[in-house]
Amino acid sequence: MAIATKEHKPKFITPEPCCNLEIDGLEQERLVTMFKALGNPTRFEIMKYLVTHPGCITGDIVEYLPIAQATVSQHLKVLRDAGLIEGIIDGPATNYCLHNENITWFRKKVGHIF
Amino acid sequence: MAIATKEHKPKFITPEPCCNLEIDGLEQERLVTMFKALGNPTRFEIMKYLVTHPGCITGDIVEYLPIAQATVSQHLKVLRDAGLIEGIIDGPATNYCLHNENITWFRKKVGHIF
């Protein structure tokens, strides 16, 4: 018996990494904030709505979603603070659309690190 | 005066969309869950650590981070439930590594919709 000693840790063939996650500092903070903003079902729905309704006003989104106006406004603020959308004041209303430039940044960063 | 009537909404030149966000149902849920998991600074750090320390055990991460063991274990659970990492039990310890397949799915989905 005992043909070979029991190796106690071959178990791990280091896998070639599937991503590098090479990011840090303020860029990492910014990206994590964007992930967090996107990591809520309601906010993600707002993002989707804005793709097909660019320039729509807050009221349109309020009509579309089953939640109160104040709540929608709050979610819009989170998305704005994360830089994912832009609100352009037009009279008493506000036109919202995706923040093209920042979303391009997001796409590139995610592409680099994942 | 009044050379032209005041147009009350030219203001919006519909921008060509910078992304399509074409996703829904369970795939959307899954993706949003991943965004949420990544949207926390500590968890993002754990992901980064796993890139450079594949197969490390919980204790290694606990040493690396300035938070309690219970908290690390909780964060690992969130990442596991989101499918971002994998825990392989090895004796009394658990080896953690990124979930290659699911992260590849994540990369592709994000690439498609953003």
Place this chain on the structure above:
DNA sequence: ATATAATATCGTAAAATTACGATAAAGGTA
């Protein structure tokens, strides 16, 4: 000036997240 419309903000309640110490569970060792 007053009224109306649209939206942001305030105050607050409920729920979820984050963090910790203590304990339990599971595996290895003497």
Place this chain on the structure above:
DNA sequence: TACCTTTATCGTAATTTTACGATATTATAT
């Protein structure tokens, strides 16, 4: 068996998030 190691889970406190109604703000219309 008893002990040690490692990690997950439990119970709980503090913080944050989510949601709402009410109110303030800003611009337009009368």
